[in-house]
Amino acid sequence: MGSRNGLITDCFRSVIVHSGKLLKSKRGEEYVEAAIVIPLFILTVLGLIMLMLFYYLSLGTQLKTHKNLVEQGGSNKKVFTIMKAEEQTSKKMQGIVGITMKKDTDGCYYGLNEARTVRIREGIQDNGNE
16 A cells, blocks of 8 residues: 555646646746737727827818918908807727717807008097097
8 A cells, every 4th residue: 555655646746746837837828918918909009090080180170160260251351250160070980889980160260350440540530630
């Protein structure tokens, strides 16, 4: 029986030593971690790029609205002008979840025709001196 107990003890000792080496081995750990993290990182970067494109489009809409209001207000003959405009930017985002991002842009222009204001003031001063 003594030799049999020694054989069983040697087998358990062998299993424990080999399992300890397997637990400390990191041969495939990096590959598994990379397989999980890299796709998530790529999706995050692509999502940020799509978000930046949407905000770039939104900024272009705001600039176009502002430019149109300034051009329309500059050609106006009134002394004081208030103009308003509304535009909407929308972009369909494709990916894991298909959504449509929308942003409303409101613009307001307050214009003062300085040349007309000077003429009115001169006219008022001329009428007051008479």
